[in-house]
Amino acid sequence: xxxxxxxxxxxxxxxxxxxxxxxxxxxxxxxxxxxxxxxxxxxxxxxxxxxxxxxxxxxxxxxxxxxxxxxxxxxxxxxxxxxxxxxxxxxxxxxxxxxxxxxxxxxxxxxxxxxxxxxxxxxxx
Amino acid sequence: xxxxxxxxxxxxxxxxxxxxxxxxxxxxxxxxxxxxxxxxxxxxxxxxxxxxxxxxxxxxxxxxxxxxxxxxxxxxxxxxxxxxxxxxxxxxxxxxxxxxxxxxxxxxxxxxxxxxxxxxxxxxxxxxxxxxxxxxxxxxxxxxxxxxxxxxxxxxxxxxxxxxxxxxxxxxxxxxxxxxxxxxxxxxxxxxxxxxxxxxxxxxxxxxxxxxxxxxxxxxxxxxxxxxxxxxxxxxxxxxxxxxxxxxxxxxxxxxxxxxxxxxxxxxxxxxxxxxxxxxxxxxxxxxxxxxxxxxxxxxxxxxxxxxxxxxxxxxxxxxxxxxxxxxxxxxxxxxxxxxxxxxxxxxxxxxxxxxxxxxxxxxxxxxxxxxxxxxxxxxxxxxxxxxxxxxxxxxxxxxxxxxxxxxxxxxxxxxxxxxxxxxxxxxxxxxxxxxxxxxxxxxxxxxxxxxxxxxxxxxxxxxxxxxxxxxxxxxxxxxxxxxxxxxxxxxxxxxxxxxxxxxxxxxxxxxxxxxxxxxxxxxxxxxxxxxxxxxxxxxxxxxxxxxxxxxxxxxxxxxxxxxxxxxxxxxxxxxxxxxxxxxxxxxxxxxxxxxxxxxxxxxxxxxxxxxxxxxxxxxxxxxxxxxxxxxxxxxxxxxxxxxxxxxxxxxxxxxxxxxxxxxxxxxxxxxxxxxxxxxxxxxxxxxxxxxxxxxxxxxxxxxxxxxxx
Numbered sequence: 001x002x003x004x005x006x007x008x009x010x011x012x013x014x015x016x017x018x019x020x021x022x023x024x025x026x027x028x029x030x031x032x033x034x035x036x037x038x039x040x041x042x043x044x045x046x047x048x049x050x051x052x053x054x055x056x057x058x059x060x061x062x063x064x065x066x067x068x069x070x071x072x073x074x075x076x077x078x079x080x081x082x083x084x085x086x087x088x089x090x091x092x093x094x095x096x097x098x099x100x101x102x103x104x105x106x107x108x109x110x111x112x113x114x115x116x117x118x119x120x121x122x123x124x125x
Numbered sequence: 126x127x128x129x130x131x132x133x134x135x136x137x138x139x140x141x142x143x144x145x146x147x148x149x150x151x152x153x154x155x156x157x158x159x160x161x162x163x164x165x166x167x168x169x170x171x172x173x174x175x176x177x178x179x180x181x182x183x184x185x186x187x188x189x190x191x192x193x194x195x196x197x198x199x200x201x202x203x204x205x206x207x208x209x210x211x212x213x214x215x216x217x218x219x220x221x222x223x224x225x226x227x228x229x230x231x232x233x234x235x236x237x238x239x240x241x242x243x244x245x246x247x248x249x250x251x252x253x254x255x256x257x258x259x260x261x262x263x264x265x266x267x268x269x270x271x272x273x274x275x276x277x278x279x280x281x282x283x284x285x286x287x288x289x290x291x292x293x294x295x296x297x298x299x300x301x302x303x304x305x306x307x308x309x310x311x312x313x314x315x316x317x318x319x320x321x322x323x324x325x326x327x328x329x330x331x332x333x334x335x336x337x338x339x340x341x342x343x344x345x346x347x348x349x350x351x352x353x354x355x356x357x358x359x360x361x362x363x364x365x366x367x368x369x370x371x372x373x374x375x376x377x378x379x380x381x382x383x384x385x386x387x388x389x390x391x392x393x394x395x396x397x398x399x400x401x402x403x404x405x406x407x408x409x410x411x412x413x414x415x416x417x418x419x420x421x422x423x424x425x426x427x428x429x430x431x432x433x434x435x436x437x438x439x440x441x442x443x444x445x446x447x448x449x450x451x452x453x454x455x456x457x458x459x460x461x462x463x464x465x466x467x468x469x470x471x472x473x474x475x476x477x478x479x480x481x482x483x484x485x486x487x488x489x490x491x492x493x494x495x496x497x498x499x500x501x502x503x504x505x506x507x508x509x510x511x512x513x514x515x516x517x518x519x520x521x522x523x524x525x526x527x528x529x530x531x532x533x534x535x536x537x538x539x540x541x542x543x544x545x546x547x548x549x550x551x552x553x554x555x556x557x558x559x560x561x562x563x564x565x566x567x568x569x570x571x572x573x574x575x576x577x578x579x580x581x582x583x584x585x586x587x588x589x590x591x592x593x594x595x596x597x598x599x600x601x602x603x604x605x606x607x608x609x610x611x612x613x614x615x616x617x618x619x620x621x622x623x624x625x626x627x628x629x630x631x632x633x634x635x636x637x638x639x640x641x642x643x644x645x646x647x648x649x650x651x652x653x654x655x656x657x658x659x660x661x662x663x664x665x666x667x668x669x670x671x672x673x674x675x676x677x678x679x680x681x682x683x684x685x686x687x688x689x690x691x692x693x694x695x696x697x698x699x700x701x702x703x704x705x706x707x708x709x710x711x712x713x714x715x716x717x718x719x720x721x722x723x724x725x726x727x728x729x730x731x732x733x734x735x736x737x738x739x740x741x742x743x744x745x746x747x748x749x750x751x752x753x754x755x756x757x758x759x760x761x762x763x764x765x766x767x768x769x770x771x772x773x774x775x776x777x778x779x780x781x782x783x784x785x786x787x788x789x790x791x792x793x794x795x796x797x798x799x800x801x802x803x804x805x806x807x808x809x810x811x812x813x814x815x816x817x818x819x820x821x822x823x824x825x826x827x828x829x830x831x832x833x834x835x
């Protein structure tokens with residue numbers, strides 16, 4: 001079974017690219033436009049990895065991350081945070097709240113795909 | 126051996142005062158001999174052989190002798206001795222040493238002289254008290270003004286220097302020393318131009334001096350100068366010091382370090398230029414390529430490929446430039462906000478106290494205090510606001526607050542028993558305005574200014590934490606600072622010091638008034654150093670120019686290396702447990718020697734204390750060969766009429782209130798107070814140099830040793 005990726009972002013232009021890239025990389029991709037939709041999607045079926053934008057409408061990415069980490073059933077979900085905030089302190093906050101990686105926009109698409117692949121490979125050797 | 130003239134005079138005066146007593150004794154003796162002779166003559170004239178008569182005459186003669194002796198004894202007891210004591214009392218009162226009135230009842234045989242003398246003393250004391258009170262209140266006013274000035278100087282965040290027109294430094298504060306990279310003390314009277322570039326200072330001074338007397342708004346001028354080592358750029362203001370006639374006598378320079386600000390400003394400029402100019406080219410290339418592809422769909426695949434290459438390449442260039450700009454921007458500190466190094470204890474204690482006084486949650490400061498960098502005022506309101514909200518949200522009643530050391534930041538961490546706060550809740554709190562802070566910024570605004578973002582996470586089971594990362598301090602976190610070496614109330618300046626330049630003269634000819642002294646006392650395990658008793662404490666205080674410098678004290682416990690007998694513990698209160706971790710005498714004595722330096726030592730019954738110090742000479746390698754004065758001997762010299770020269774009695778005699786007796790420092794303080802009061806009495810007796818006083822002490826010692834021999 002193909003590993004599944006949940007893409008949480010409200011910026012259609014980046015979603016367009018990311019959805020395409022992840023499908024190209026062979027993952028099963030779902031998209032959520034805001035924090036509540038993301039949690040709903042996770043509740044329906046837990047993905048293997050979430051690409052989570054920090055600045056989502058409603059519940060922000062930090063809170064979605066915190067909520068997911070608060071549930072032991074979801075402890076194996078990998079979380080990669082995407083953000084336009086580039087300060088070191090935000091990266092630290094993201095990791096402190098349970099994210100596995102933190103990527104600042106703009107990013108190299110190739111590098112992002114590599115990181116996702118690596119994280120999922122750790123889980124699905 | 127040369128005895129000071131005045132001392133010799135005083136001796137002969139005393140002999141003259143005692144003379145009537147001897148004269149009377151001689152008279153009594155003559156009367157006795159004469160009476161005896163009369164009876165002997167009568168016996169010779171009578172020449173009768175009766176034995177009874179002979180015996181009667183001999184008896185009468187003897188009676189005359191005894192009577193004369195009794196009369197002399199009576200007169201001595203009833204008149205001459207009381208007269209001596211009365212004279213001593215009167216001298217004490219005259220020498221301003223005692224407030225004691227003359228008790229007429231103590232001299233019944235001399236009435237009405239004591240009464241009359243007492244009236245005189247009482248009048249004199251009243252007059253003296255009035256003078257003393259007006260002097261004391263004037264002194265107090267001066268002292269208050271001086272303290273106020275010291276406090277202002279100490280707390281100013283700017284450097285302050287006062288110079289005369291020859292540019293010699295007369296007064297300065299610690300900030301000035303730090304800004305000018307001077308370690309330790311700056312010698313008063315040194316030229317300002319050893320420290321600061323000359324030209325800008327002279328230029329500003331010239332302009333101020335040439336100016337006609339102008340309004341107050343014109344009385345200062347800005348100065349920008351550099352330290353002579355070119356490490357620091359200073360910006361400040363200069364104003365003139367005028368005497369009462371309005372003539373300039375010097376100038377005041379206040380300044381702050383602007384090296385960082387200037388450097389940051391220029392970096393900010395560079396960054397802004399790079400942001401506008403550096404992005405223009407890649408954007409132009411990108412836009413041209415995208416427009417060409419979009420407007421001309423029919424171009425050949427090779428051409429299209431070339432344009433796509435441009436888009437890819439320039440996209441990458443833009444990303445890289447943006448990253449570089451962002452990195453540089455973040456490395457600029459938010460220097461346009463007023464930020465300083467803050468000690469976490471200062472920050473926390475304000476918050477803790479404020480919450481306690483307003484019924485907020487109970488907050489305990491824990492952990493090691495750290496320095497951090499920020500705006501103390503807005504941060505303290507952020508912490509207060511967060512703690513109040515935490516108390517409501519978590520229903521915990523106690524919180525711990527702690528500063529944590531990170532690699533590049535310092536973290537403020539608040540912990541409580543319960544669950545972490547959700548990120549969304551913290552987000553809501555962040556919008557809360559802080560009305561007490563200028564401009565009512567939101568919590569988020571203040572945190573952003575500090576490059577910060579808070580979050581909450583679970584700590585060990587059952588506990589949660591909230592963390593606020595803050596900028597690390599500019600200073601080195603754990604470097605020893607200059608301040609603790611300074612006395613708590615430092616004597617930064619002392620214009621009298623100008624007069625004591627030639628301190629190299631030998632101690633003997635040093636005037637008593639201006640010599641530097643260290644009054645000290647020791648506590649011991651017992652009274653017999655030769656039988657193994659040891660030091661347990663040393664206390665000392667410095668005396669300069671007749672002032673006891675309470676900020677310059679030495680107070681150390683000493684491990685005696687043996688148990689302290691219960692009797693001694695009762696006496697000085699120092700127990701075995703108290704000295705268990707104290708260093709031994711071999712380590713404390715070198716410190717004490719360094720404190721004493723080349724001051725004259727003063728102690729009460731100095732020989733006792735010196736014995737303990739000198740017995741450790743071998744072990745500590747420290748010789749105590751300073752000139753030493755003994756207040757006991759000085760008292761014996763000043764008050765030969767009294768037998769009791771204990772510390773308490775002398776203090777009572779001189780009207781000095783003593784507290785903290787039987788602690789080394791307390792007794793050292795008492796000794797210092799007595800010694801300073803004695804300086805007046807010694808001067809009145811013509812003892813004005815250390816040499817005079819040593820001679821007088823020697824005489825007193827000789828007399829006491831003779832008395833002890835009887």
